[in-house]
Amino acid sequence: MHFELIKKYNKSVTIVFSILLLFVLLDFLFPLPAQKEFSKEIYAKDGTLLTAYLTSDDKWRLRTELDEVSPDLIKAILAKEDSWFYWHTGVNPIAIVRAFYANITAGENQLGASTITMQVARMLEPKERTYFNKLTEIFCAFQLEIKYSKKEILELYLSLLPFGGNIEGVKSASYIYFNRPPHKLSLAQSIMLAVIPNDPNSLRLDRSNDEIISKRNFWIEKFNNDKIFSSSDLIDAQNEPVEKNRYAIPVLAPHFSQYIKDNIKGDITNTTLDLQLQLTAENLLLRHVNKVFYKGITNGAVLVIDNKNSSVVAYCGSANFYDESSSGQVNGITATRSPGSTLKAALYAFAFDEGILTPQMKFADIPTDFHGYQPENYNLKFHGNVTTEFALVNSLNIPAVKLLEQVGMNNFISFLENTGFDKIGMQRNKLGLSLILGGCGTNLQELTRFFSSFAGKGKLYPLNFITTDEDQEGEQIFSEASSYLIANILSGLNRNDIVEFSNYSKLPKFAWKTGTSYGKRDAWAIGFNPNYTIGVWMGNFNGAGSPNLSGAEVAVPLLFDLFNAIDYNSDLKWFEQPEELITRKVCSESGLTPTQYCNNVITDFAIKNKSNNKTCDFHKPVYVNLDETVQYCTNCLPSSGYKKEVFTVYSPELSVWLYQNKFDNHRPPKHNRECTAKFADEGPKILSPSEDYEYYLEKNSGQEILLLAGSDSRVRTQYWYINDKFYKKCRPGERIFFSPDTKELNITCLDDKGRDGSVKINVKYY
Numbered sequence: 001m002h003f004e005l006i007k008k009y010n011k012s013v014t015i016v017f018s019i020l021l022l023f024v025l026l027d028f029l030f031p032l033p034a035q036k037e038f039s040k041e042i043y044a045k046d047g048t049l050l051t052a053y054l055t056s057d058d059k060w061r062l063r064t065e066l067d068e069v070s071p072d073l074i075k076a077i078l079a080k081e082d083s084w085f086y087w088h089t090g091v092n093p094i095a096i097v098r099a100f101y102a103n104i105t106a107g108e109n110q111l112g113a114s115t116i117t118m119q120v121a122r123m124l125e126p127k128e129r130t131y132f133n134k135l136t137e138i139f140c141a142f143q144l145e146i147k148y149s150k151k152e153i154l155e156l157y158l159s160l161l162p163f164g165g166n167i168e169g170v171k172s173a174s175y176i177y178f179n180r181p182p183h184k185l186s187l188a189q190s191i192m193l194a195v196i197p198n199d200p201n202s203l204r205l206d207r208s209n210d211e212i213i214s215k216r217n218f219w220i221e222k223f224n225n226d227k228i229f230s231s232s233d234l235i236d237a238q239n240e241p242v243e244k245n246r247y248a249i250p251v252l253a254p255h256f257s258q259y260i261k262d263n264i265k266g267d268i269t270n271t272t273l274d275l276q277l278q279l280t281a282e283n284l285l286l287r288h289v290n291k292v293f294y295k296g297i298t299n300g301a302v303l304v305i306d307n308k309n310s311s312v313v314a315y316c317g318s319a320n321f322y323d324e325s326s327s328g329q330v331n332g333i334t335a336t337r338s339p340g341s342t343l344k345a346a347l348y349a350f351a352f353d354e355g356i357l358t359p360q361m362k363f364a365d366i367p368t369d370f371h372g373y374q375p376e377n378y379n380l381k382f383h384g385n386v387t388t389e390f391a392l393v394n395s396l397n398i399p400a401v402k403l404l405e406q407v408g409m410n411n412f413i414s415f416l417e418n419t420g421f422d423k424i425g426m427q428r429n430k431l432g433l434s435l436i437l438g439g440c441g442t443n444l445q446e447l448t449r450f451f452s453s454f455a456g457k458g459k460l461y462p463l464n465f466i467t468t469d470e471d472q473e474g475e476q477i478f479s480e481a482s483s484y485l486i487a488n489i490l491s492g493l494n495r496n497d498i499v500e501f502s503n504y505s506k507l508p509k510f511a512w513k514t515g516t517s518y519g520k521r522d523a524w525a526i527g528f529n530p531n532y533t534i535g536v537w538m539g540n541f542n543g544a545g546s547p548n549l550s551g552a553e554v555a556v557p558l559l560f561d562l563f564n565a566i567d568y569n570s571d572l573k574w575f576e577q578p579e580e581l582i583t584r585k586v587c588s589e590s591g592l593t594p595t596q597y598c599n600n601v602i603t604d605f606a607i608k609n610k611s612n613n614k615t616c617d618f619h620k621p622v623y624v625n626l627d628e629t630v631q632y633c634t635n636c637l638p639s640s641g642y643k644k645e646v647f648t649v650y651s652p653e654l655s656v657w658l659y660q661n662k663f664d665n666h667r668p669p670k671h672n673r674e675c676t677a678k679f680a681d682e683g684p685k686i687l688s689p690s691e692d693y694e695y696y697l698e699k700n701s702g703q704e705i706l707l708l709a710g711s712d713s714r715v716r717t718q719y720w721y722i723n724d725k726f727y728k729k730c731r732p733g734e735r736i737f738f739s740p741d742t743k744e745l746n747i748t749c750l751d752d753k754g755r756d757g758s759v760k761i762n763v764k765y766y
């Protein structure tokens, strides 16, 4: 008995193994057809389809998941096509026998013996209808059932169902026929979508509606008899009118969608875009471009980042994607442009952390020559001795270039390279000091992301385009204290790039920096507060400049409108002052630690263990006579008739500039002429040109006049100014030339001891 049992058992094992082996062999010989390519679908944060793209074989084939589809549609399809779907293993033997019988008795070849799984097999690899192909289809159905779950098979089916022309899948059909996502289909619409795939090429919803309605009603009646749906729902469905038009797949946020398509893998992408906010930004951008169009500015771009999770919530690459005359399809968010002065915020923040600066420390904003590079300010004016805060908020050029020189070009470029400015990294070897005034390339995306680090307490995060629960790792690029200082300085209202506040009733507080590129080609305004970082660019995609273009006048009004619309009435809490940021007393004129000679002391911020502690060297005690007309040194100090008085002693360049520009400057009087100490000598004595001569020059001939001055032996450098503009520096006795272009010339020579000499000459041209 036992032996018999084992024999039987062995026999069954052999059979099972043989079947398995056969399956493995067949599976190897006839592998499952490849998965179809699906359309890329891009969704907004609220689940609205922004757009979809044709597949490479030009199909609308939107991948459909079960939970995206109205349960009525699934119920109708299962009842109609394959009511045993969840019970069979790919093939329904009863249906096959029934179909076979029907074929013989009625010669009919219609009854669907094909299960949903078999239909999927056919849709994956359409073949001629032969008995052999039917067999491979059956085998393929087994393979599908083994490799995929029922849910996955049904999803494939819903995604591949043909709906005529290039429309495949119920989701594509739902948008194109009914202009709605498939979970919003009515029962009537669901039944029609179940019917059309039977004959997709003749059942076209906008052409053969009568036929579709009659088929629909046939199934309504059948469903009623079979009690698949409630009668009242089916009566409603029967009375529902049928659409006469087709719709297009939506095209919302086109530049954003294109960016996602090009940069993020996968066929369905759920993005962070806030559709309401996007539409608001699009409207405001278009309105502003229309407003400045007469000024020769035809386009703009806006990027809005939600600082909570560094997610992109609005993304407008141009004012009008479809306007070809202004190259609307160019993406102004990723286009490389000159950043104007926007990078100054980065430089000052960097310098705060390096300990070089505090907000009240001073800069000389006077004409300066940087090895042949002589930048000017945007308004062509100079401001003398200014605070760091003033220099940043008013975007002064000389202080920024000086600071860049002090920080070191290489250090700063490496910093920018590591904080997402890819193009700047690539141009490294071509960049000069003008970098800080916009002499480099970047784009709105890099800039706006960078500015969001000020809102992120100095942490820079990757931009989020897709919804994710993961917390992103940020990189601390500034200290919290430095970010706080930038936020405070750039949210100040005492500045020239501002919009009339009375236009807004409840504008939230934010900080912003503007920029205007060389040749007035790009206007920038990048703003941030704890909630949002918003970047605005305005200009022309063909690169043309406009004399009316400036960050302050063209980009700032849009930035204000955006904050007003997006962050309106928010219960905004401003950034908290970090602990490492302390306050300290400084001399009001130098911004440095005061000495006993500093009269005016004010409060300034400093970063603990970072900001430098230099003491004020502006205020010095000097021996003078009683009416303060003669200065003494200890060498020539008389026994009586003198006093010790505190004077402000600036750098020689600043001192001369202040004097020439009539700033009230309490500078010490000239040194005692009778003093025998060597440095009591007079300042530079200009030898050429001379006030005693008349200069005749041929017009436009480029003829030059010699500049030459004598100085005492301690002087190492002389500085020449022509009509208050710095010209050149040289060693004493060195002969330099210049070619004048005006009639009246006021020529000053200044030495490195702060003494100066001037001549006024008239030039006659013939």
Ligand SMILES: [Zn+2]
Pocket (backbone or CB within 6 Å): 587, 588, 589, 590, 594, 595, 597, 598, 599, 616, 617, 618, 619
């Ligand atoms: Zn002082």
Ligand SMILES: [Zn+2]
Pocket (backbone or CB within 6 Å): 631, 632, 633, 634, 635, 636, 637, 671, 672, 675, 676, 677, 680
């Ligand atoms: Zn003396």
